[in-house]
Amino acid sequence: MSELIEQLRKDVRFIEGLNSCINCGVCTAICPAAQFYEYDPRQIADTLQRGNEEEIERLMKSDTIWYCGECLSCKTRCPRGNTPGYLIQALRNLAQQTGFYAFSERGRQQLEIKRRIGDNMLKYGYCVYVDEINTDYHPEQGPVWDWYRQNTGTILKRLGANYRGDGAGTLRVISESDLTELRSIFDKTGALKQFEDIEKMADD
Amino acid sequence: MIKDGKEQVWPDYQKEIAPDNYYYARSCIRQNFFPGSEETFLKIVGKVLGKEIYDDPHQTTCTGIAYHSGIIPMETTMTVVARQFSLMNDAGYKNFLASCVTSFGIYTEIIETWEHFPETFEKTKDYLIRATGRSFKLPENLAHTSDIIYKFRNEIASMAKIRLVNKHTGKPLRVVEHIGCHYAKIFPKKGVGGAEFPKVLTGMIETWGGEVIDYPERRHCCGFGFRNYIVKENRGYSLSNTKKKFDSMEPYKPDFIVTNCPGCTFFLDRWQYVLAESEGKTYDDNGYGIPVLTYEEMAGLVLGFDPWEMGMQLHQVSVETLLDKMDVCYDRNKKYLGYEDQPIGSPEEPEVLKV
Numbered sequence: 001m002s003e004l005i006e007q008l009r010k011d012v013r014f015i016e017g018l019n020s021c022i023n024c025g026v027c028t029a030i031c032p033a034a035q036f037y038e039y040d041p042r043q044i045a046d047t048l049q050r051g052n053e054e055e056i057e058r059l060m061k062s063d064t065i066w067y068c069g070e071c072l073s074c075k076t077r078c079p080r081g082n083t084p085g086y087l088i089q090a091l092r093n094l095a096q097q098t099g100f101y102a103f104s105e106r107g108r109q110q111l112e113i114k115r116r117i118g119d120n121m122l123k124y125g126y127c128v129y130v131d132e133i134n135t136d137y138h139p140e141q142g143p144v145w146d147w148y149r150q151n152t153g154t155i156l157k158r159l160g161a162n163y164r165g166d167g168a169g170t171l172r173v174i175s176e177s178d179l180t181e182l183r184s185i186f187d188k189t190g191a192l193k194q195f196e197d198i199e200k201m202a203d204d
Numbered sequence: 205m206i207k208d209g210k211e212q213v214w215p216d217y218q219k220e221i222a223p224d225n226y227y228y229a230r231s232c233i234r235q236n237f238f239p240g241s242e243e244t245f246l247k248i249v250g251k252v253l254g255k256e257i258y259d260d261p262h263q264t265t266c267t268g269i270a271y272h273s274g275i276i277p278m279e280t281t282m283t284v285v286a287r288q289f290s291l292m293n294d295a296g297y298k299n300f301l302a303s304c305v306t307s308f309g310i311y312t313e314i315i316e317t318w319e320h321f322p323e324t325f326e327k328t329k330d331y332l333i334r335a336t337g338r339s340f341k342l343p344e345n346l347a348h349t350s351d352i353i354y355k356f357r358n359e360i361a362s363m364a365k366i367r368l369v370n371k372h373t374g375k376p377l378r379v380v381e382h383i384g385c386h387y388a389k390i391f392p393k394k395g396v397g398g399a400e401f402p403k404v405l406t407g408m409i410e411t412w413g414g415e416v417i418d419y420p421e422r423r424h425c426c427g428f429g430f431r432n433y434i435v436k437e438n439r440g441y442s443l444s445n446t447k448k449k450f451d452s453m454e455p456y457k458p459d460f461i462v463t464n465c466p467g468c469t470f471f472l473d474r475w476q477y478v479l480a481e482s483e484g485k486t487y488d489d490n491g492y493g494i495p496v497l498t499y500e501e502m503a504g505l506v507l508g509f510d511p512w513e514m515g516m517q518l519h520q521v522s523v524e525t526l527l528d529k530m531d532v533c534y535d536r537n538k539k540y541l542g543y544e545d546q547p548i549g550s551p552e553e554p555e556v557l558k559v
Contacts, residue, residue: 069432
């Protein structure tokens with residue numbers, strides 16, 4: 001058996017995601033990513049089912065595995081209970097463990113996502129936080145966002161939020177003790193190591 | 205819609221929704237982008253319906269956005285979910301309520317994974333105790349916040365100040381409902397009506413007097429796509445998906461759109477602004493766009509809440525066209541005020557999209 005397949009089989013999403021693909025293409029028909037990219041989830045399932053080591057390595061080094069939007073519409077539709085979206089999750093995970101993700105432009109975007117989402121979680125306990133979002137990087141937010149950012153405190157107070165406050169409520173400060181538990185989970189389960197690896201790969 | 209098919213599968217897609225005593229797990233996206241909706245939900249459930257609901261200061265992100273962007277291992281998400289359940293246990297609750305559709309999908313997926321792969325459950329327990337000293341028990345009931353509003357739609361109707369009816373024509377307002385993909389596409393039996401005939405929003409709309417629009421791309425993803433939106437260079441994916449929905453719904457002339465997902469609400473609102481400014485295209489007859497509401501905003505209007513106290517001024521597509529059709533009593537001059545009517549100016553007006 002392919003060594004990469006053996007590695008993938010350690011991921012429950014691979015086990016859950018690939019039963020027996022009949023190549024009907026329903027997943028591709030329903031897939032939003034397939035409509036806008038050169039992307040075909042049917043081919044992903046087929047490649048993994050064939051189990052050719054070189055093909056799988058080529059796939060993991062390509063942009064292809066990074067196109068999926070993880071809407072998981074494929075899970076609803078597959079007549080054989082496969083889930084190409086889960087297979088993508090397993091491939092992305094292994095691509096980062098092996099370093100293959102750095103071979104593709106889309107894969108290298110993990111650095112941007114780590115810095116935009118990962119660092120927020122460790123700093124605030126939220127995956128996004130109003131103070132970090134501006135219309136330079138997010139022009140689609142529109143002028144209403146600029147107004148909101150210029151007046152965040154008073155607008156949120158009007159709406160009954162607890163912005164930067166202690167205790168419960170919308171956009172409260174998450175206490176240091178709670179953040180310590182969250183960071184400890186990230187440490188023990190390998191997320192901090194993954195963050196370090198992503199940063200190190202960018203330096204190299 | 206094939207009614208016979210619906211009748212056959214419908215009994216399989218009912219879900220049990222706890223009647224009271226909820227542990228409330230907040231949404232990162234909603235707190236930041238639609239902060240008034242979470243407060244409105246708490247007000248409806250706690251004060252209007254008189255239910256017990258606990259807003260825990262110790263909760264954190266569920267990590268869902270990071271998980272679906274592939275920057276953290278599955279074990280991290282499992283253990284953060286386990287901690288959230290541990291917090292619920294500490295607070296003495298058994299009914300877990302997720303405010304975010306991505307989170308709801310995460311909690312559902314993790315519980316299913318623990319059932320299918322018991323070794324992952326044992327591993328998570330070990331991670332959690334080593335990281336935090338905590339242990340946990342699973343919730344007895346897991347629901348999304350839109351399930352709660354759906355469950356009590358008739359009670360809300362009985363207290364309604366306004367119905368979803370066009371005051372000019374006397375006809376039902378025409379509503380596009382959009383269900384977040386992770387509400388029922390991953391685990392159809394965990395959503396009211398499943399993935400084929402989701403009832404969670406249509407139940408509210410029809411009970412409150414509106415008419416649901418069926419259109420070709422009704423079940424298409426809003427286009428969030430996680431990393432396809434987060435990274436600026438990838439956003440064409442997100443915009444294109446949402447445009448596909450707008451193009452499909454436009455001929456049916458919706459009065460408004462309502463969604464049950466934080467991301468969907470955001471994209472259906474903001475991409476209308478982008479399409480107006482970049483292509484000169486708006487999707488209504490008068491250049492204002494189609495208002496996009498959360499289900500709490502829709503329920504709040506029905507209950508007579510002030511739109512600005514619910515934060516509807518933070519939409520980029522203005523909502524006044526809908527408020528006027530519904531005959532909502534509101535003060536246009538109070539839209540852009542701060543706390544205790546503090547004057548804080550108003551946002552710049554877009555060049556094309558009217559506000």
